[in-house]
Amino acid sequence: MAEVLTGSHFVHGDWACAEGAIVAGCRFYAAYPITPATEIAERLAQRLPRVGGKFIQFEDELGAMASVIGASYAGQKAMTATSGPGISLMLENIGLAVMTEAPCVIVNVMRSGPSTGQPTAGAQGDVMQCRWGTHGDIEIIALAPQSVQEMFDLTIHAFNLSERYRIPVFLMADANIGHLYESLKIPETDRINIVDRRKPTAAKGEYRPFSAGEDLVPPMACFGDGYHFYATGLTHNERGYPDMSVEAQDRLIRRLCDKIRRDTTRIEMVEEHFTDDCNVLVVAYGITARSALSAVKRAREGGIKAGLLRLITLWPFPDARIEELTRCCVGVVVAEMNYGQLVREVERAAMRRVEFVPKLGENPHQPEEILAAIRRAGK
């Protein structure tokens, strides 16, 4: 079987994610089975040994995440996939990945929570968790696919971003997308852009593992390269050694956050429909955006100038674009498969209250529900 399965397929989202990882160069996967992400593990258990990679089913998610960081530091592109309860377990090590700037991809195929919740029911209830779940001041990147094709494409993009910024990148798929069957087109390898982490050019004795240039991202040596470097989850200086001074904390945290904050215009991705002249803006992501687009089109047919802003990056959150688009809007609608998470960010960026359409339980929004909200918001 080839590494890249170029061609047309009819598969579910989890399968597409696994294949996207292979194409991106992922050669280490560790996870613990959990509905609805288990299929990613099963696909990679089969595929990774065939492409020179390693798959390991860990005893729990804490270990899985720790081993992903180990493999990343050993030079591999590494990934894990889980659902909300697993992310909860992984949070401490996600912080370690941020602190040690370990490139890695974390897939959350979101199910209804909190706690054990409804394991087979899709939801969008973990979107704040990925941003704020681990303790301390951090930045991460999170992507939200809305189709099986995007499960493939955005997994590759997630790896590229993680390598570029030396940061964990989340793929936040609702379970509806994870288990949805749709067409997937896998292109020729030479048409796929792959980014690898920047390696150091410094001589072995001169390498400073956490010393960065203009872009605030340090080049990354890996174990076995001969650099004999040290990394710790403690606050550290550029040489990697623990440093408990005020200056070290200030310098390090600012750099870890600013490497993302200063580059948001390059990282943020949105998709817009009918926003040129809209006076009611709908903001949605994942599978909800599909219902929202349908609602926006019907609103337009009914004479309401509705527009859709689909968030592809959930984090960094596109504050500027939302502020710009909502400035001239009569109303704003946010639809999420939860009881109010990213809506708070929209309200903050738009500096106004919005019409919120929650959805709890496994069914995505009906377009009518969002259309009704558009009508209310447009008054």
Add this chain to the structure above:
Amino acid sequence: MTDQRRAKYCVRVNEAYCKGCGYCIEFCPKKVFDRKVELNAKGVNSPVFARPDDCIGCGQCNLLCPDLAIKIEEVEPDG
């Protein structure tokens, strides 16, 4: 007789590292160390290699030093 008692080893104690635990003093089979009476700049009564002639170079002081403060060198015999 003096030839047999000529020091064969020189044990150096690095006072920058020594925390004064006294293991070298206590566990030396030949009791070659004394403890300095005065405190050094670190506030430690560090060991002093007081009886070089008795040292048999067993290396216990080096192995048991938690501070990696001990270096044992062989002394070149005089020509």
Add this chain to the structure above:
Amino acid sequence: MSPLNHPHSKSLRVDQLPHIWCQGCGLGIVLHAYADALEETGLDLDKVATISGIGCAGRASGYVNTDAFHTTHGRALPFATGVGISRPEIKPVVISGDGDLFSIGGNHLIHAARRNVDVLVICSNNFNYGMTGAQFGPTTPSETKTPTSPYGNIENPFNLVALVTSAGATMVSRWTVMHPNQLKRSIKRGLTKKGFSFIEVITPCTTGYGRLNKMSPLDMMKSLKKTGKIRKVLPIEAICDPATEIILGDFVDIEKPTYNEVFESLTHRAGVAL
């Protein structure tokens, strides 16, 4: 003696010395034995990764001149597994304490042993949680009074040698820091042997456990010399009671295919290996 001509300038980050450990702490002796072993085995230090968890023992990786990583509490072994199975040519060595490896890390410990991941684990057992102030841990003798067991430790301690053996480790030894030559020998064996190798080192915690038991650093070391008995017994019989008897020795040294070796053979058999 300047850092430049320190005897361990090859295997240790001598610019980071003196270390942070307390006066008389056994961890310095463990570090020393590890440094000696690294140099004497002649291993390519580019291909060794020293990994540690949280706690006083966890600071050890910061002093070793190999690629090194200080993980979150209890997670050194999964990190090491990620390194070792993705890069089989790198030998991971985990240096950590009894709490990090057997309390919060206990689950990972037994599974790493069960998998026979190729890793050497050096466990410093000082019978308490030193860094946070001498609370009781999974190896603290019963009835010991500690800050979190003010009326006496209600719990029973693990026999680490028996536990790790039953989990599947292929090399299991126990020494104290009063047995540095044997310790170094076992470390050398673990560095060069393939499989899950475990060395328990009984170390004095002079400001924690020692102070609680009104023992000076020297008292503790003399006690180790007195209670440490080298015997050939079964792991389950290897008593570890700092008040009476601590059985020492090499308890297990067997050959068994490692995780990576089994991966290779199964994928070859299935016809999918590259």
